[in-house]
Amino acid sequence: MAVSLFFLCWSVLPAQVVFSALPKDLQLYARDSDDSAVVEVAGTVLEAGYSEILVAIAREGQPHSSETQLLEYSGGAAPFSLKLKIHAELANYAVSVLLDNDTIAQADSVVCGDAFAITGQSNSICVLMDPKEGFAHWQNPWVRSFGDAMWRNEESTPSYVTDPLPMIADTFWGVAQSRSPGIPGSHCYVGVWGLRMAEVLMESAQVPIAVINGGRSGGQIELFVPDSTNPDTLFGNAGLFGRLKYRVGKARLAHKLKALFWNQGEADAGSDLRYQTYAATFDKLYQAWKDVFGFKHCYLFQLHPSGSGSSNNEVIREIQRRIPGQYADVAAIPEIGLTGHVLAHFTPSGYLQMGQWVGDLLAHDFYGSNKEGVVPPDVLRAWYRSEAHDEIVIEFSQPVIWQNDSLGRFLKDYFYLLDTSQIISEGVSDFYHTELHGDSMVVDSGYVLDRTRIVLRLKEASNASYVSYITNGIYHDADTVIPYDDGPCIKSTLGVGAFTFLEVPILNEAPATTTERQVENHDFSISASPNPFNPSTVITISGLNALHSDIFKGCAIGVYSIQGVLLRHFQISNTGNRAIVFDANGLTSGTYIIKAMGNGRVFTKRITLIK
Template sequence: MLRLLPALLVLALPAAAAAQVRFLEGPSQGRLYPRDPVTNQAEVAMRGEVTVPGFVTASLLVMRDGAIWQIDQQSLTYSNGVAPFSFSTTIEAGLHRYRFRFLLSDGFSSDTYALVGDVVCGDAFLVQGQSNAVAADVHGEHRANDAQSTWVRSYGTARPTAAAAAANHEWYVADGEGQNDRGTIGAWALRLGKNLVDRYQVPVAILNGALGATPIRWHLRDDADPENLNTIYGRLLHRARAAGLAERVRALFWYQGETNGAMDGLEYFRLWSSLRRDWLEDYPGLERIYVFQIHNGTCGGKAIEVREAQRRLADWFPEVEVMSTSAAPGHDGCHYWYEGYEELGRRITRLVARDLYGEPAAAAFDPPNVWQARFTGPARDQIRIVGRDRRQFLTIDPLAYRWFELDAPERVIGVGQDGADLLLQLSGPTTAATVAWVGHPGDGAWITNSLGVGLLAFRLPIQP
């Protein structure tokens, strides 16, 4: 982990001199200010009080990449031995480092009383969920931090205790390998951040509040105390607010559900809908919520009810996008080797690039999805699965049929393609009422689009 300097004003004088100024608001070492996407700028305020008489002016000198960006000066007026000051400056997003120097003058000479550097302006994101949102280096590969960048930052700690959350107010270069620690954001989130920095030349801050093996109920907000540091929700909200990001978080990424593998789909939908409502309230600038549909695996089983509920979230909520985890390589049955997390980072980058950065869209950015299932004829021995996006061209592994299921004794014995639709051949006439694509743990036979993104798991009623 590359640690940045403490997220407090770095006073450039001995303690006795520093006590002459009380800072109430100001930039922090290494801080990212979230930009206004319309203006590409952020406002930086510095205000406080001079507590020792004799000074006549206060000045703020702002440098960008070593050159003067702005100089501002104010006359000081004392009242009861205290002279307030307040500065406001605007910085622009981009791969620029800003430095702030606060000076006081007695009319004859000026001295520096605070010096803060490595401040940037860019975009802010949040990650929440369980262990595949934590996305730590569970296999000890030490590859995730190959994507580490000084322009991808995080704030505070993901340690799951109230004391740790309350005590840590530092900025860090984001770390993709550690687990629930200072500045850790996980492998796929770090890959996402690096991709955005490289492509759009804008710094990003990513705060990850995920915690492994947690059911969705543990993620709900304490409505009586939203920043309750004894809750998963409250700790992340506290960090986002303390970092100055909460009002302008652009997107939140959710990967959770394995622990709820046996939950009824409607109940999962109800609880997730409550979370969404609270996110939109507490993060008012939220433009998108990205949901990873969980993988079939040893952590949660087939979990088809939960996975079907996740698939339908984008049908109910306009700001939601759902990404498949099917066919991501390196799935160990529960988590992923780095190559799998790296692929998830690539997949979600495409959606973010399209939705938030105006990247030209391609059909294969989205995972293959379906509308309905219906029998092709009265024999009831073949089912047509109607694809949603008629532009999607699918690749079908010959053994993929094994991972379709009916709620009847008959089996799917083959799968073909008709344009964007799938044709399932059954072992015989059936009375089945539903058909599901459940996939499987690990690598193997998949149905994918032209970018290798796997078909979303689904359970559908079969129409006559």
């Protein structure tokens, strides 16, 4: 598709007109439940003698719509407010404002689509990008951003600490860029994975995408919490939250974000005992994000095993894996399995792959994609396969593959078994008993038993009570101590890494049911009858009774348009009703998507309304 962008500045405004609302060049308006957005032009004519204000909108150079308001003066001033709609599609709109017959303002390449925000430390902004890699000028005209990201390269002064004025002054939209130009600023910088994610979503939903990246290099989680005395401050480290709030607000995207991404934790993993407050601090952040940004879903990343931080990296990872269980609208994304990991960061190819993974997951969660393998596999439970205790079955939430051994490392050696006699710090937490989390080099081989289960064949019978997977970023064997980086791992059928985990209890025998396993099948847990339907259908969540409360704490049910717009929202608890009536009154015939969200997992089903 040929795309034309027009960069025309607003005409010089006559002194007798002031605007309170006016679109800007390249602005993205977040679409509403009608798959459109309202473009408002409002203000006051301060001098009598003019008769009317006209707003005209063109779509791809062709007349689209217009509205005229006659001016009524009071005390020599005439207020005006005109509202016109644009549609969410891959199309540019131009807005012209005329006072009588004179054009007084214009905004070009205005679009309607979906918006997202990113925050966190260095992997949120994709540091160490080399312009020679060819990413410095990589852009997509349908991916937009707003303002100055305030990120600086290593040769420049980190002015976000001392002087936020460049960011305050930059209230302009632009085409998103994957790499900061460094000096003097970073206008519309979103990072490589942010831009690739947006491209995947644009291709899936066929709408423009906006991304605002408010991350920074380094920083423990507390730095991102709003300042208690001045939450709107833009200065220093205390202004991290305020600066993202400022940009999202000025972009008019507050409470209109589809999702917010949190990629952080390396700084906390490198500090002893910081894991003890990580979940509680995340909750403070979550509540502040929800209040200010009003996103529909939040995604946090599970650290890579070789992320910076020599102590407690694995504990922070386990907390990040478990956090979604406390929220109906939070999910996690593992970094393990991504290529090109170097120390705490990734090569450009790794960030590109990260963006692809995230984009595929959101296309599944928001836009009804049924692409298999995009949801990261998570451990559900483990048990001894027989009384001999020489094999352990581990069950995952998604189909998995056992990756071939590589780089001189063996996947079987990444599993640790912990016996109760080895516990040295009982009571520290329910998943952190000892620094090494048990013995390695005790598994002889492993394989996939069926699509969602693996079997560990032990070298000898064991009485271990817990099993862990990749407890730290170092590979140990008799002769080798090397960083994990791109070593073998458990993956989904699409190659997405499975979450690492700590000290999952090993049952002495196979569970009586496999309900937890079934809950991840896309068509299992949600049914709708009748389907097709008119005007209502009963949505039922099956299998909820058998789910353990620590695995599934109720779920949120959403009904979405095929474009991913939320139309209805319901909540189902473990102990409450498991069937709801969806009344499609006011909706048109077509396909709709039901999404059940709980414990960071999203299940979808399509329904058809025929009138």
